[in-house]
Amino acid sequence: MLVHLNELLQNAYTRRVGIGAFNTPNLEAVRATIAAAEARGEGVILQHAELHESVMPLSVIGPVMVAAAENARVPVAVHLDHGEHLDYLKRALDLGFTSVMLDASARPYEENVTMTKQAVDLAKSYGAAVEAELGRVIRPASGGGTDDPENLPPDASYTDPKMAKAFVDTTGVDCLAIAFGTAHGVYTSKPVLDVNRVAEVREAVRLPLVMHGGSGVTDDEMQKAIENGICKINYFTYMSLAGGEGVRTLIDGAEDPAGLRFDQMAQAAQDAMQADVERAMAVFSRG
Numbered sequence: 001m002l003v004h005l006n007e008l009l010q011n012a013y014t015r016r017v018g019i020g021a022f023n024t025p026n027l028e029a030v031r032a033t034i035a036a037a038e039a040r041g042e043g044v045i046l047q048h049a050e051l052h053e054s055v056m057p058l059s060v061i062g063p064v065m066v067a068a069a070e071n072a073r074v075p076v077a078v079h080l081d082h083g084e085h086l087d088y089l090k091r092a093l094d095l096g097f098t099s100v101m102l103d104a105s106a107r108p109y110e111e112n113v114t115m116t117k118q119a120v121d122l123a124k125s126y127g128a129a130v131e132a133e134l135g136r137v138i139r140p141a142s143g144g145g146t147d148d149p150e151n152l153p154p155d156a157s158y159t160d161p162k163m164a165k166a167f168v169d170t171t172g173v174d175c176l177a178i179a180f181g182t183a184h185g186v187y188t189s190k191p192v193l194d195v196n197r198v199a200e201v202r203e204a205v206r207l208p209l210v211m212h213g214g215s216g217v218t219d220d221e222m223q224k225a226i227e228n229g230i231c232k233i234n235y236f237t238y239m240s241l242a243g244g245e246g247v248r249t250l251i252d253g254a255e256d257p258a259g260l261r262f263d264q265m266a267q268a269a270q271d272a273m274q275a276d277v278e279r280a281m282a283v284f285s286r287g
């Protein structure tokens with residue numbers, strides 16, 4: 001069933017577990033995520049990023065995501081990830097998304113506050129929730145899957161607890177993405193997470209916190225971050241890589257690779273992504 005983001009996150013906040021938020025820029029990813037959540041009997045978040053618009057338009061995948069959530073046997077929130085423009089947020093809300101992220105974290109603090117407030121006002125009129133970001137999580141320059149590998153975030157860009165408190169009080173957001181050492185995409189060196197920072201921000205804002213760049217963080221580090229206040233974990237890169245690996249395995253094992261049909265490849269990708277999502281969900285729920 002389609003649910004409000006806060007329903008999933010408040011529960012996670014209280015229980016100190018994490019809910020996976022999986023980017024689903026294709027039908028196979030949508031179906032893999034729902035199947036994984038149903039197999040585990042847990043709630044999940046489907047999300048679409050504005051930077052995936054060129055790969056998969058919101059107008060095409062948005063209604064598919066909402067319908068998949070409505071038909072699911074577990075609670076599913078449908079979220080817009082990394083919205084940068086208010087009109088794009090509005091389009092997602094019009095399609096029935098139950099939450100949106102406004103990401104103005106690259107802008108000066110005051111501009112981030114102003115734009116986030118506008119997003120909160122807009123989302124409220126739809127009864128939807130808002131995620132914002134304070135501090136910088138390194139991101140790819142384009143819609144590709146990798147970050148600038150040489151530039152894991154310096155301490156200076158980590159989220160400041162006092163500033164976070166002022167930010168959530170002024171804007172009225174429902175959850176906050178914070179920077180504490182993660183990066184988007186594939187890590188080329190081992191990330192060092194500042195989990196004390198997570199605990200300090202949780203204590204200051206008393207809201208569910210969001211981790212971006214969750215792919216490639218060790219299970220142990222991930223669970224420490226969750227224990228300390230991370231409730232929503234954005235996850236995409238490794239799931240997508242798993243789908244690619246599933247297709248390669250199918251081709252390598254086929255007696256007649258030239259005779260493989262695309263629907264067989266799509267199914268192999270979906271099955272492999274489902275297995276990866278189930279594995280990730282087991283880590284996030286800490287049991």
Ligand SMILES: [Zn+2]
Binds near residue numbers: 184
């Ligand atoms: Zn992100």
